[in-house]
Amino acid sequence: MTAGRALAALSAAALAIVPVPPLPAQNKPDDEVRKQAAADPFTRGDAAAMAKAGIVAFGPLQWADHKTTDDIDHVLGGNRIIWLETAHLRLGCDLKATSLPADQSQKKAVLAELAAMHDALPAFPEKASRLEPWLRAHLFARRAEQAYAAFQQLVGITDATWKRTGDHPGEGQYLGQQDKFLLLLFQKKADLARYFERFCNLQREEPSRFQHPDTRQLVAVICCEGFETLDDPGLHRYAVYLLMQNFVDGYRGFFFEVPLWFEEGLAHWYSRRIESDFVTLRQKPGEALNREKMNLWPQKVRQRIEHQEMLIPFATVTGWSKWEDMGVQEHLQSWSRVDWLMSRGSTEVGRFIDELKKLPPMRGDQPLDKATINSKQDQLLQQLWHLDAGSFDEQWRAWVLDNYPKK
Amino acid sequence: MTLTFHRGRSSKERLQIDWTYPVWKPKAAPTDGATTVAVERERVLPLDEAFAWIAGEDHRPLLVLRECDLCKGTDHALLSRTLDNEQTVLLTHWFRCVKLPTNVLDQNHPFAALFRNAQSGEHLPHLFFCDADGQHFTPLPGDQTQAELWETMFGFLERCYQGDAKKAVKELRTLLSQFDRLDELEDETLAKLDDELDRNGKSPKAAKYQADLDKLGKERTQLVIKEQKVRALALRDLGAAPAAAGAADPAAPK
Numbered sequence: 238m239t240a241g242r243a244l245a246a247l248s249a250a251a252l253a254i255v256p257v258p259p260l261p262a263q264n265k266p267d268d269e270v271r272k273q274a275a276a277d278p279f280t281r282g283d284a285a286a287m288a289k290a291g292i293v294a295f296g297p298l299q300w301a302d303h304k305t306t307d308d309i310d311h312v313l314g315g316n317r318i319i320w321l322e323t324a325h326l327r328l329g330c331d332l333k334a335t336s337l338p339a340d341q342s343q344k345k346a347v348l349a350e351l352a353a354m355h356d357a358l359p360a361f362p363e364k365a366s367r368l369e370p371w372l373r374a375h376l377f378a379r380r381a382e383q384a385y386a387a388f389q390q391l392v393g394i395t396d397a398t399w400k401r402t403g404d405h406p407g408e409g410q411y412l413g414q415q416d417k418f419l420l421l422l423f424q425k426k427a428d429l430a431r432y433f434e435r436f437c438n439l440q441r442e443e444p445s446r447f448q449h450p451d452t453r454q455l456v457a458v459i460c461c462e463g464f465e466t467l468d469d470p471g472l473h474r475y476a477v478y479l480l481m482q483n484f485v486d487g488y489r490g491f492f493f494e495v496p497l498w499f500e501e502g503l504a505h506w507y508s509r510r511i512e513s514d515f516v517t518l519r520q521k522p523g524e525a526l527n528r529e530k531m532n533l534w535p536q537k538v539r540q541r542i543e544h545q546e547m548l549i550p551f552a553t554v555t556g557w558s559k560w561e562d563m564g565v566q567e568h569l570q571s572w573s574r575v576d577w578l579m580s581r582g583s584t585e586v587g588r589f590i591d592e593l594k595k596l597p598p599m600r601g602d603q604p605l606d607k608a609t610i611n612s613k614q615d616q617l618l619q620q621l622w623h624l625d626a627g628s629f630d631e632q633w634r635a636w637v638l639d640n641y642p643k644k
Numbered sequence: 645m646t647l648t649f650h651r652g653r654s655s656k657e658r659l660q661i662d663w664t665y666p667v668w669k670p671k672a673a674p675t676d677g678a679t680t681v682a683v684e685r686e687r688v689l690p691l692d693e694a695f696a697w698i699a700g701e702d703h704r705p706l707l708v709l710r711e712c713d714l715c716k717g718t719d720h721a722l723l724s725r726t727l728d729n730e731q732t733v734l735l736t737h738w739f740r741c742v743k744l745p746t747n748v749l750d751q752n753h754p755f756a757a758l759f760r761n762a763q764s765g766e767h768l769p770h771l772f773f774c775d776a777d778g779q780h781f782t783p784l785p786g787d788q789t790q791a792e793l794w795e796t797m798f799g800f801l802e803r804c805y806q807g808d809a810k811k812a813v814k815e816l817r818t819l820l821s822q823f824d825r826l827d828e829l830e831d832e833t834l835a836k837l838d839d840e841l842d843r844n845g846k847s848p849k850a851a852k853y854q855a856d857l858d859k860l861g862k863e864r865t866q867l868v869i870k871e872q873k874v875r876a877l878a879l880r881d882l883g884a885a886p887a888a889a890g891a892a893d894p895a896a897p898k
Contacts, residue, residue: 312667314747317713427711427743430665438669523857527835537842544845 275316278371279360289358290375291382296320298327301419301449301456304436312435313428319374324396325385325411329421330374331428332461335469336367343470343512350376368469376469377476381420384477387507388412388484391587406453407490407598414487419449419456420476429460446479448491455483455491464515471515478508478517485590492598493605495590496614497557501568502575503586509534509572521564531565538573539641541566542634551626555611573641577633578622580640585621592617652827655820661719661736663743666698668754691757695778698742698755702776705800707739709771710759711746712786721770721786722793730820732790734813735797737875738805740776773800815874822867830860 277295280286287293296306298320306320306329319330338344347368354361354375365372389395389412399410409415423429426442433439437447437456444459457479461467467475481504485495494500508517516531530537542548549570557563563571578586596605596613618624624632651659670684689697699706709722723729748755749768759768770786773796780803782796801809837853844850 311747312745314711314713314745317746425711427663427665427745431667431745434665435667435669523834523861525834525837525841525853527838528831529835530838540842544841547841547845 277319277375279358279375286358286360290354290361291323291357291379292321292375293324294322296329298322299416300327301416301454302436302451309432309436313431318428319371321374321378322417323378323382326378326381326418326420328374328378328381328419329423330370330377331423331425332370332373332377332472333424334367334369335373337365338468338470340470340512340514346512347376347469350379354379373469377420377422377473380473380476381418381480384480384507385412385418385484388481388488391583392488392591393584393587407492412484412487413489413594414454414491416452416454418480418483418487419454420480421456421458422472422476423458423460424462426460426462429458432458444475444479446483446486448486453491455487457483466515468513468515470511470513474508474511474513474515475517477511478504481507488590489594490598493596493610494558495593496555496610497559497563498554498567498571499575499589499614501563502571502573503590505568505572506575506579518565518568519560519563524564524566526565534569534572535641536644538569539637539643542570542637545634548630548634551629555614555626558607573637574629574633577636580636581622589617589621651820652824652831654823654827658816658820658823659730659733661722661733661741663741664698664700665743666700666755668697686752686754688752688756689754691778694755694757695774695776698744698758699740699776702740704738704740704776705780705804706742706774706776707736707771707797708742708744708758708774710744710748712770713746721784724790727790730817731813732793732797734816735794735801735809738801738809739773739797773797775804812874816871819867819871819874823864826860826864826867830857830864833857833860 276282277292280290280292282295287295296319297310298306300306300309306318306327309329310316310318317331321328321330337347348364351361351365351372352363355363361372361375368376392412394412396410399408399412406415407413411417421429421432423432429444430440430442433441433445433447437449439445439447443463444457446455446457448455457476459472459475459479461472464471482500485500485503505517514532520526547566549567551574554567554571554574557567575586578589593610593613596610598605600606600609615625618629622629668686668689670686695706698708707722709719712721723732744755744758747753749759750756758772767785769783772781772783774781780800782799784793784796798809833853833856837850837857840847840850840853
């Protein structure tokens with residue numbers, strides 16, 4: 238077995254959220270995961286109902302590296318995790334029941350999701366005051382598939398494009414991957430840590446992404462414990478953020494890492510379409526930040542780059558390769574650069590990814606170096622948008638000043 | 645006027661139990677050169693091996709807690725729902741804190757011997773304390789009083805460490821309040837700096853805020869050094885346990 242790959246920018250430290258110790262005087266009732274009903278109460282395993290709900294199968298399932306979900310249950314404890322398989326993903330959900338968001342707009346968004354699910358399969362409640370574990374599992378299955386569909390649309394492909402046998406890495410039917418993408422949503426940090434330790438040989442206690450070495454599948458793993466405000470919309474946003482990065486990495490095979498600014502920017506762009514107060518970025522030590530305003534990204538970017546010296550030049554941006562290279566401003570400005578590119582048409586952004594990922598995995602007998610990847614990036618920026626580093630900075634800034642609100 | 649009291653982020657970091665979550669993993673051993681490997685089969689580990697596995701290289705005494713689906717939250721077996729838990733959490737820093745899954749009670753679980761070892765009559769303990777090699781095994785039911793818990797913890801600390809843990813905890817709590825003050829000042833200044841950079845870019849005012857932050861940073865460094873001394877005072881030289889002191893110090897400067 239080769240070593241698995243823990244991915245760059247893998248842990249999204251969520252800034253809004255300070256890890257919470259289970260500290261003084263806990264008067265609240267149980268907040269642990271509740272025991273689940275063994276069978277799905279909505280489809281009851283009926284094939285027609287499952288098809289309407291977008292479910293291909295329930296656990297036990299094949300997972301990754303020739304392990305099954307039974308193997309995972311064996312380590313984490315049985316009858317706790319809800320296992321679902323959709324057309325393009327497999328999910329494990331061990332989320333507690335939660336109430337609808339208090340914020341009216343966020344609540345409306347969740348209710349709209351429920352209504353759509355109800356339309357597809359009337360067994361789903363049209364409205365609910367509380368999201369029970371099975372309902373949450375279905376919600377996240379649907380959300381993950383929606384993210385997948387959004388990525389397919391971006392790069393201009395359909396399932397038919399990739400209906401190949403998948404004999405070669407990068408030519409499989411799941412965006413080029415040979416097996417399905419994976420998403421694990423845990424309530425408890427302990428489950429996340431044990432999964433990484435046992436199945437990834439990785440010591441990690443924060444939400445992360447990982448590529449399983451044998452089947453090369455990409456997994457995104459999130460736990461809610463430790464985050465003060467990781468409510469349902471927050472978890473939705475976080476999941477989309479990590480899934481989008483996995484889709485970019487997995488697209489046409491994961492042979493090299495695409496420029497960090499772009500991958501982060503794109504993941505933020507999609508995840509920020511989910512209404513939430515949860516923010517996925519990292520504050521560098523000592524980095525200036527007004528926490529009350531940290532979800533106001535358009536305003537923040539505009540205010541900053543109104544001052545020319547606060548704009549991070551593309552020449553600097555393109556040099557980032559590690560998660561640690563990026564702090565609040567780096568994330569915000571990356572998101573905004575992608576926002577601008579998307580505003581000019583998503584087709585070109587899709588082509589940018591597609592062409593970039595067509596780079597051959599090796600150069601001679603060496604893996605691709607960053608210079609080669611950056612060179613291709615620069616060529617594509619020129620080809621698709623007629624941009625070089627200077628004009629990218631200049632035109633993006635002008636667009637921000639014209640389009641983002643001041644306050 | 646209502647007075648509210650919140651711990652700042654530095655204190656919150658320090659007031660978390662540093663759990664480890666050991667899992668059994670098979671070790672692959674080559675059998676005929678490079679091509680064939682024998683993978684170790686999962687089995688119930690003998691008690692000494694189970695202790696060795698969960699203790700790892702860490703020679704601090706062990707605090708071992710099992711999760712439970714039937715209980716009202718795992719940590720409640722250790723932390724009070726109604727009383728202040730700060731002292732409990734601070735004391736855990738001198739232990740290797742191990743959390744095991746609910747199925748550790750299954751008879752075939754690799755670590756099953758740990759709790760089987762603890763069974764007395766009908767009742768299985770929720771947690772236990774012991775030395776790294778399993779000696780001085782002290783089970784607790786999970787519904788013990790905070791006083792009973794502290795008595796057990798201090799008992800281990802007095803035996804395994806030099807120095808006065810009670811005094812150290814008291815001093816640490818004072819330091820936490822100082823961290824709170826620093827956090828408040830720092831967050832306030834960071835917010836001001838952020839707003840100033842938004843408004844005027846790299847202005848003289850921004851430079852002043854930055855200087856204030858640098859000053860607070862120096863103060864923080866001093867505080868961290870002080871904290872390390874307080875923690876180190878309570879640590880006993882365990883001879884064969886060189887990693888224990890460092891491992892017990894989650895508050896080291898990052």
